[in-house]
Amino acid sequence: MVHARFLCVHGHFYQPPRGNPFNKETLVEPDAAPYQNWNERITAECYEPNARIGNFERISFNLGGTLAAWLEEHAQDTYARIVQADAGYREQHGVGNAIAQGAQHGILPLARTDDKVTQVVWGKRAFEHRFGRATQGMWLPEMAVDSETLQVLAEQGIEWTVLSESQVRGALRGAGPYWVGLPGGGRFKVFLRDERLSNDIAFNLGHFGGAGHWAREVLVPRRRDAGRLTLIATDGETFGHHWPGEEQFLHWLLTYEALSAGYEVTTLARYAQAVEPIGEIELVENTAWSCNHGLARWATGCACTPGDSSWKGALRRALDNLRHELDAVYRDFVAGVEGADPLALRNAYFEVVLGEIPREKFLETQGITLKGKQAEALLKLVAAQFYRQRMYASCTFFFAELTALTTLYGIANAAYAVKLTREATGVDSSVEFRRDLSIATARDEQSGKLVTGADVYDDLLDGLYDGQA
Numbered sequence: 001m002v003h004a005r006f007l008c009v010h011g012h013f014y015q016p017p018r019g020n021p022f023n024k025e026t027l028v029e030p031d032a033a034p035y036q037n038w039n040e041r042i043t044a045e046c047y048e049p050n051a052r053i054g055n056f057e058r059i060s061f062n063l064g065g066t067l068a069a070w071l072e073e074h075a076q077d078t079y080a081r082i083v084q085a086d087a088g089y090r091e092q093h094g095v096g097n098a099i100a101q102g103a104q105h106g107i108l109p110l111a112r113t114d115d116k117v118t119q120v121v122w123g124k125r126a127f128e129h130r131f132g133r134a135t136q137g138m139w140l141p142e143m144a145v146d147s148e149t150l151q152v153l154a155e156q157g158i159e160w161t162v163l164s165e166s167q168v169r170g171a172l173r174g175a176g177p178y179w180v181g182l183p184g185g186g187r188f189k190v191f192l193r194d195e196r197l198s199n200d201i202a203f204n205l206g207h208f209g210g211a212g213h214w215a216r217e218v219l220v221p222r223r224r225d226a227g228r229l230t231l232i233a234t235d236g237e238t239f240g241h242h243w244p245g246e247e248q249f250l251h252w253l254l255t256y257e258a259l260s261a262g263y264e265v266t267t268l269a270r271y272a273q274a275v276e277p278i279g280e281i282e283l284v285e286n287t288a289w290s291c292n293h294g295l296a297r298w299a300t301g302c303a304c305t306p307g308d309s310s311w312k313g314a315l316r317r318a319l320d321n322l323r324h325e326l327d328a329v330y331r332d333f334v335a336g337v338e339g340a341d342p343l344a345l346r347n348a349y350f351e352v353v354l355g356e357i358p359r360e361k362f363l364e365t366q367g368i369t370l371k372g373k374q375a376e377a378l379l380k381l382v383a384a385q386f387y388r389q390r391m392y393a394s395c396t397f398f399f400a401e402l403t404a405l406t407t408l409y410g411i412a413n414a415a416y417a418v419k420l421t422r423e424a425t426g427v428d429s430s431v432e433f434r435r436d437l438s439i440a441t442a443r444d445e446q447s448g449k450l451v452t453g454a455d456v457y458d459d460l461l462d463g464l465y466d467g468q469a
């Protein structure tokens with residue numbers, strides 16, 4: 001590395017779990033027209049063109065699990081190009097440019113320790129499954145962080161993550177990397193994204209007049225504060241979906257304009273391999289990149305979304321209560337199974353989700369000799385753990401409306417975990433869950449009527465259960 005200045009763009013490519021576990025048919029989302037659903041539309045606008053013009057070969061990126069699974073099934077060429085981008089980069093530079101992500105995009109600081117562990121273990125495994133190698137870095141959903149999350153990352157062998165400048169305190173000189181001390185001793189490596197540049201690209205990209213203009217007018221003047229490495233990290237969908245056609249911006253920035261402005265283009269993995277941390281910084285606990293109110297956007301509601309968002313706190317309470325109930329049933333059952341550990345079993349079950357182990361072989365691979373109805377019950381309970389974790393996807397709480405599709409999907413995952421648990425053991429949490437949901441109240445933007453989480457739940461069961469319950 002000869003040049004003194006480095007530029008890295010990291011793209012967080014992600015889509016929420018769409019549809020619901022009750023209904024596996026092709027999803028139709030009318031607001032995505034002329035496409036059938038949002039995944040199709042964003043693929044056409046963003047993933048496909050970025051893959052086609054080689055942008056994945058030049059950026060650092062993570063590909064969320066739900067999106068990766070969808071692309072693998074519905075957009076094979078694009079999926080193959082993205083996976084190949086990492087392999088090609090590794091061939092050229094000795095290290096790949098893709099990194100893992102917390103598996104189900106939950107807000108990890110709001111999760112209990114065992115859920116943090118599962119999300120990180122599953123995120124690692126999903127990455128290995130798709131990219132055929134171990135990851136060095138991990139993207140934290142919404143960059144939401146507390147010390148325990150970093151501790152879990154370190155314990156699971158992850159080497160570094162990415163945060164925003166406002167999530168730390170200390171003497172900053174660009175993207176670092178930096179050390180952050182861990183509660184259990186030891187330290188963890190963190191890259192910091194340049195908030196001003198990243199937000200400029202996320203929110204103003206269509207108004208720059210091209211990559212060359214932006215590089216000269218914005219990037220270069222920022223140098224005096226930017227240290228050796230400048231990191232722009234934003235949603236990957238910025239390039240082509242949020243800003244139509246702007247995959248070209250990324251292409252020209254990284255193939256030409258940044259170079260003529262005196263930068264060497266790099267990736268986080270490549271830089272981490274070559275450069276040691278430049279100092280130690282302190283974490284600001286319970287923060288995220290997309291909320292200025294700590295974690296309130298996903299915990300209690302805050303001014304990040306318009307209107308009364310107090311339904312978020314009530315919904316989280318409903319999910320937390322359900323979580324404790326379903327976990328108790330699961331743990332009780334596993335306690336009666338010789339040699340089985342509830343956390344280890346749940347972590348291992350992800351192999352079934354990934355298709356690495358057939359469902360009917362799973363218990364055997366775990367040294368569990370249950371047969372017949374008991375085996376089926378355990379398989380359902382451990383599957384319920386998958387859905388009850390997914391109900392916590394950040395998207396369940398992200399938007400303003402209790403009636404948002406992403407919130408419906410979150411509640412649908414909860415309902416599916418309830419159904420599996422009832423089928424396995426006869427324990428039915430639906431009445432209490434519905435009662436908790438009825439406390440989450442909001443005004444529906446379209447009809448002006450008050451709706452509750454219980455209304456959303458009833459609609460879901462009416463429309464989507466379709467008598468299967």
Ligand SMILES: [Zn+2]
Nearest residue numbers: 291293302304
């Ligand atoms: Zn907020």
